[in-house]
Amino acid sequence: xxxxMTGFGRAEQTVGDKTYLVEIKALNGKQLDVQLKIPALLxxxxxxxxxxxxxxxxxxxxxxxxxxxxxxxxxxVVLNTDLIKSYYQQLEGLASDLKTDTHSLLAAxxxxxxxxxxxxxxxxxxxxxxxxxxxxxxxxxxxxxxxxEGASIEKDLTNHINNIEKQEANIMVHEPARKIRIKEEIKNxxxxxxxxxxxxxxxxxxxxxxxxxxxxxxxxxxxLKQHCIYxxxxxQSNEASKGKKLSFVLQEIGREINTTGSKAYDADIxxxxxxxxxxxxxxxxxxxxxx
Numbered sequence: 001x002x003x004x005m006t007g008f009g010r011a012e013q014t015v016g017d018k019t020y021l022v023e024i025k026a027l028n029g030k031q032l033d034v035q036l037k038i039p040a041l042l043x044x045x046x047x048x049x050x051x052x053x054x055x056x057x058x059x060x061x062x063x064x065x066x067x068x069x070x071x072x073x074x075x076x077v078v079l080n081t082d083l084i085k086s087y088y089q090q091l092e093g094l095a096s097d098l099k100t101d102t103h104s105l106l107a108a109x110x111x112x113x114x115x116x117x118x119x120x121x122x123x124x125x126x127x128x129x130x131x132x133x134x135x136x137x138x139x140x141x142x143x144x145x146x147x148x149e150g151a152s153i154e155k156d157l158t159n160h161i162n163n164i165e166k167q168e169a170n171i172m173v174h175e176p177a178r179k180i181r182i183k184e185e186i187k188n189x190x191x192x193x194x195x196x197x198x199x200x201x202x203x204x205x206x207x208x209x210x211x212x213x214x215x216x217x218x219x220x221x222x223x224l225k226q227h228c229i230y231x232x233x234x235x236q237s238n239e240a241s242k243g244k245k246l247s248f249v250l251q252e253i254g255r256e257i258n259t260t261g262s263k264a265y266d267a268d269i270x271x272x273x274x275x276x277x278x279x280x281x282x283x284x285x286x287x288x289x290x291x
Contacts, residue, residue: 002150005243007142035063058240088106164280167276224257
């Protein structure tokens, strides 16, 4: 089964005093390129998160946004209460000596250095394990989207390969008549410009055999058929990532189609080649979306 490279996954869950939100968007990309946005609470686990994304997503341009909302019981900042008391006692005494108002004294103290500092919290290992369940849920949703879109792509690719094989079968039907026609055309041209009486029949037959062998397309059609069979085998395989391999096979299919067209010298076969090229280009576009 194929998987697309594009998809979206979102998961949100409140655990204890924290609400975790994970959003992951995946787009096409030749390699794995992860853009990760995480809060300070997860900085210590960034490498672990990247490894999880790499193992699950394999290829594509990944944009992962993670946020942690601290609920009412959490303490996003730390107050240095001892320092606040010390400041307050000293400033209160000074205000008393100066006979000034002390109502805004606490607000002024909170703006002093080292009174309020951010809580340098890092999720505990137990909390990180809980967070991973949210991350896994988002990845599961994204991979489900990838699988659904991949099924549609697989159906489309199969149709294109079917069409190429149909045109290949048409070419093989026309191939015997093509050779006979080319032989007759060469003989007629020689008779018209040289004259039958001036033609060495044995030499002419040898040259015709040599020429017909050069424009023979049987080997190309055999290889084309084998490439199509191999393409189907890859589609049905259990490999997690097939996009690159499918792209290589399509290149080989294109090479055989182009060679057939260059050797054809036949209007009907050229039409079949044009139809095959059309399906080939559409298949190449679709394979760009395959994981």
